[in-house]
Amino acid sequence: MSYQALYRVWRPQRFSEVVGQQLVVTTLKNAIITNQISHAYLFAGPRGTGKTSAAKIFAKAVNCHHKQDGEPCNQCATCTAITNGQLADVIEIDAASNNGVEQIRDIRDKVKYAPTEADYKVYIIDEVHMLSTGAFNALLKTLEEPPANVIFILATTEPHKIPLTIISRVQRFDFHRISAQDAFNRMKEILDSKQLEYEEKALWVIANAAEGGMRDALSILDQVLSFSKNRVELADALLVTGSVTKQLLKEYFLQVAGGESAAALATMGKVLAQGKDGQRFIEDLIAFIRDVLLYQESPALVTVAATGLSEDDFAQLAQAASAHRLYSMIDTLNEVQEEMRFTTHPDVYLEVLTVRLSQLKASAADPVVAKLQEEVAQLQQQVTQLQQRPAVVQPAPAPAGPNPAPRRTAAKPAGNHGSFRLNLKAVYQVLDHATRADLTKLQDLWGDALSLLDNAQTSLLSLSKPVAASPDGVVISYGSGFLLEKAAGGNLTESLAKALEQVSGSARTVAVVPTERWPKIRQDFLTARGYPKKESSAPSPTPQSAAPAQPKPAADPLVAAAEQLFGADGVTVEDN
Numbered sequence: 175m176s177y178q179a180l181y182r183v184w185r186p187q188r189f190s191e192v193v194g195q196q197l198v199v200t201t202l203k204n205a206i207i208t209n210q211i212s213h214a215y216l217f218a219g220p221r222g223t224g225k226t227s228a229a230k231i232f233a234k235a236v237n238c239h240h241k242q243d244g245e246p247c248n249q250c251a252t253c254t255a256i257t258n259g260q261l262a263d264v265i266e267i268d269a270a271s272n273n274g275v276e277q278i279r280d281i282r283d284k285v286k287y288a289p290t291e292a293d294y295k296v297y298i299i300d301e302v303h304m305l306s307t308g309a310f311n312a313l314l315k316t317l318e319e320p321p322a323n324v325i326f327i328l329a330t331t332e333p334h335k336i337p338l339t340i341i342s343r344v345q346r347f348d349f350h351r352i353s354a355q356d357a358f359n360r361m362k363e364i365l366d367s368k369q370l371e372y373e374e375k376a377l378w379v380i381a382n383a384a385e386g387g388m389r390d391a392l393s394i395l396d397q398v399l400s401f402s403k404n405r406v407e408l409a410d411a412l413l414v415t416g417s418v419t420k421q422l423l424k425e426y427f428l429q430v431a432g433g434e435s436a437a438a439l440a441t442m443g444k445v446l447a448q449g450k451d452g453q454r455f456i457e458d459l460i461a462f463i464r465d466v467l468l469y470q471e472s473p474a475l476v477t478v479a480a481t482g483l484s485e486d487d488f489a490q491l492a493q494a495a496s497a498h499r500l501y502s503m504i505d506t507l508n509e510v511q512e513e514m515r516f517t518t519h520p521d522v523y524l525e526v527l528t529v530r531l532s533q534l535k536a537s538a539a540d541p542v543v544a545k546l547q548e549e550v551a552q553l554q555q556q557v558t559q560l561q562q563r564p565a566v567v568q569p570a571p572a573p574a575g576p577n578p579a580p581r582r583t584a585a586k587p588a589g590n591h592g593s594f595r596l597n598l599k600a601v602y603q604v605l606d607h608a609t610r611a612d613l614t615k616l617q618d619l620w621g622d623a624l625s626l627l628d629n630a631q632t633s634l635l636s637l638s639k640p641v642a643a644s645p646d647g648v649v650i651s652y653g654s655g656f657l658l659e660k661a662a663g664g665n666l667t668e669s670l671a672k673a674l675e676q677v678s679g680s681a682r683t684v685a686v687v688p689t690e691r692w693p694k695i696r697q698d699f700l701t702a703r704g705y706p707k708k709e710s711s712a713p714s715p716t717p718q719s720a721a722p723a724q725p726k727p728a729a730d731p732l733v734a735a736a737e738q739l740f741g742a743d744g745v746t747v748e749d750n
């Protein structure tokens with residue numbers, strides 16, 4: 175007989191069995207009891223928190239003819255078939271593997287047929303954020319005109335990646351991380367019913383390591399059980415959960431608290447080598463420092479057994495830094511966490527972070543400080559350089575490989591030009607083939623392209639517009655250096671290139687320029703290409719509104735050339 179994983183055997187079959195999501199399941203149950211069923215739901219939340227389980231229970235509850243108090247009976251033919259995944263009217267789609275437009279079009283074609291066996295046809299689309307833009311658009315069409323007796327349940331770990339147009343048409347439910355206490359209780363319940371022995375401390379270690387995912391908790395418990403011959407022991411739990419990480423965090427914390435930035439950088443490398451990503455590392459560190467703070471306040475506030483560390487560890491940690499310093503650390507961590515959301519190079523931010531944390535304690539008189547400050551300046555400069563790099567992106571970029579940052583460059587920070595470095599070559603490449611017709615076309619399609627981006631991206635682009643275009647390129651002006659910096663740091667340019675390709679039907683490189691520098695860039699380009707130079711062509715800081723623009727006689731060949739490339743309304747800007 176084959177072994178069945180705990181999380182499968184113990185998958186909740188009734189709303190009341192879904193752990194740690196009281197509000198969500200009560201609301202869903204009430205919807206069923208009062209028969210107020212929406213045609214589309216979004217279940218959002220971290221992995222392993224019961225989203226797809228709740229979706230299947232909901233599918234059963236709406237279709238079960240013997241339901242009681244909003245719960246499915248789990249006995250009738252319909253319930254059994256849904257539990258076993260054998261009811262044709264309940265369709266589970268994993269968008270992570272079916273991300274094509276085709277699959278969703280397939281839904282569109284079939285959705286209009288009435289359910290064959292059950293009362294409601296239920297589509298459960300897991301990891302829905304993985305759908306392509308085209309697939310989202312196809313889905314949107316279906317959600318706009320929902321056929322009768324069809325329910326969509328969209329599940330996602332990353333709701334921010336779902337277009338607002340979809341979000342506005344669904345009822346949203348947020349699933350929360352499961353508390354260590356809830357995970358602990360559930361494991362206890364399962365082990366008791368299986369009559370297995372366990373050390374409670376071991377369960378705490380597992381509950382904590384699962385980090386809010388019930389499925390993860392049960393998977394770890396499975397591993398520990400196989401390891402320990404059906405007895406759950408602390409030593410094995412520690413081994414399986416890799417509480418090594420906790421030890422490394424402790425080491426890292428003590429190092430930054432002691433101002434040893436080099437050692438701390440090495441430790442951080444070890445943590446990341448275990449496969450943790452940068453955001454996770456920061457989250458873990460915040461939780462860790464919060465525990466230390468609580469322990470300082472009163473050891474009774476921390477369930478030490480649940481942290482994977484010992485009382486001795488905590489006693490040592492609590493001595494290492496003042497409460498004031500701990501708060502500063504958390505502030506710094508929050509700041510960096512926020513900044514990191516826009517970068518494709520988190521490792522550099524983490525290095526800056528480590529140096530900043532190490533620096534917090536050192537007093538200004540300390541000779542080490544000067545050196546550290548220099549290091550920070552250099553690292554921050556690297557961040558800036560990295561942010562500039564993706565300023566020009568091919569529409570179909572190769573996945574960015576591991577691109578180690580240059581270490582410790584000795585260069586001084588670049589002058590006062592802000593941190594955005596213009597890629598003039600890329601801009602000129604577009605300008606060399608720019609036509610008015612291409613620009614007009616892209617200006618017309620601009621709104622459509624923006625509507626394909628997510629909310630955050632659209633807001634970054636709110637002050638931007640295409641200012642020149644060729645058949646295979648476009649120059650975008652950005653409202654401010656700040657936005658440009660953010661945009662260049664993330665994958666916005668890339669997304670924009672994709673969106674433009676989608677609406678215009680042809681691939682284009684995207685080059686970006688700051689709005690305030692565009693008139694000068696354009697003028698320089700025309701001059702460089704041999705158009706007559708104007709007498710007063712020096713770049714003027716005078717804003718457009720300062721003086722009414724003098725219309726040039728159309729005979730001016732420079733104006734004529736500019737008009738041909740960029741359209742008449744663009745030309746007035748460069749007149750002083």
Ligand SMILES: [Zn+2]
Nearest residue numbers: 238247250253
């Ligand atoms: Zn039933």
